[in-house]
Amino acid sequence: MAEAGTFADRVKQQADIVRIVGEYLQLKKAGQNFRGLCPFHSEKTPSFNVHPTRQIYHCFGCGKGGDVFSFVMEMEKCEFPDAVRQVAEKSGIAVPRAKDRSPQERKQNQARSALVEMHREAQTFFAKQLEGTAEGKLARAYLEDRGLNKETIERFGIGYAPSGGDVLLRFLKQKYSEKLLAESGLISRSEQGGRMYDRFRRRITFPIANESGKIVAFGARALGEDQPKYLNSPETPIYSKSNVLYHLDRAKEALRRSDFAVLVEGYMDAIAVARAGISNVVASCGTSLAEPQIKLLARFTKRVIVNYDPDVAGQTATERSISLLLEQDFEVKVLALPGKADPDKFIREQGAEAYLKVLKESPPYVDYLIARARLMDLSTGEGKLRAVNFLLPYVQKIPNRLLRSEWATRIAQQFRLDEPVLRAALSRAAAERRSEVKTQPELLGHAAKPVERRLIRLLAEGGSFRNELAHQLQQGQLYRGLETERIFSALIAAGLSSEPIEPSELAAALEERDRKTFYEILFEDSNEASWEEAQSCIDALRHRQAEQELADVQRSIEANPAGPELRGLLERKQSLMRRLAAAR
């Protein structure tokens, strides 16, 4: 694994594994992956897979797998540095001269750590400015007015950048070089003369952390009428805005537990929603959601409720996000708040309960889009056509044929269109997709949810806590009723016996569909296993189990409201509700 931020890391990010592997063997597209005959063992049908987005390869025949570097090392029988150099050359990336390569890498790493440390100090500085200065008092009054109390300010690390123009600069200069300050994005340099000054002035600051909780940037809102209203850190060596989701570092647990995310536009919205008790909220920080952000989110859940601003920019961003999310197999709902409110405003005016209620009632994205299309001018044939053409690309993206057909009927009814004509248009549009689905039926959708997938991976990888994990799953019967139940059974049996797990042997005992899911999971890129993570996944399953039992109890109560068991059922309901509320 390439160390983050090194030259090797950069090469890996820029190199296209499909192209490089393709220089050694013939690859054909097969669904998301590329497939070919394995160069490491002899075979007649291809079982060697390359995953273009995860940038890994894996052979289902001989089990060899890794990244672009291990592939080149294996093929060329060379060492790691040599493989990095070769991949860089093949990818047209300038290779630093051998003698100064590693010191340069060291330097870059040092600079990055220093930038992270600088952001931490800037955060403390901004917090103190808010807390203890006359100017900060104004900012505090503004925040209070917006309903943000002291506890919230501390919880989200909100601070204040004073108006002086060089207050932060003078503070940071004591410790950091001008070069590093200029790279940090916290300090700007004037065009002429190169005079340095604070980027954020007379602004309320919101620290933006990366996935692991390290502050890498700031978002800042003008206190007065200064433009722009919102100003963020620029791209820096430690911050790329398309790779960071605001609040993700604090949302991880809740995302796993609830298995859905609320996606909002800005940090004020995210803070408002989190304060309303919905911790599984993330903000794209800007109106456009980027593909890397979606992939980041997909590691925790594949269900999203998009709740952007109701203005034109927000609507356009919503539609764009729907497209991107559908492409990544997400289940998408859209919340458009009544009264043209953004989440922050809505929660301030109507309260958390009201927000929760409308959130729960969020319609699937197609309903939202139909409502949008109905606002178009439908009085003419041309207008109707425009409305349908607006909807078609989205309907096309629905992977399930039956569901797609259902939507065709609904659209035809809604717009009083000739259904056969619409269906013909739809099936033409879907034809392209069908050919893809035919060759790769497993791509019809992920059968297993992220929490299940992660647990399966943890069980399969072994590790020191495999036995304990299997024990907990077994004891609570937590995997019963899951799509992946049979995979769990097999893994738990192996886990309890403490015998080493041989994935291919275990897979041989599974049914075809389960085997594919199992392999697919093994083929996913994943971070290092930790007991905390395993526990958080177990908690998510417990939560799901409690929710299901609650639904069962509720059904029993409704079915027989005067039965002799009513009292016991009501008690059970209360206790389940308390448990679920405590976990929220």
Ligand SMILES: [Zn+2]
């Ligand atoms: Zn092989």
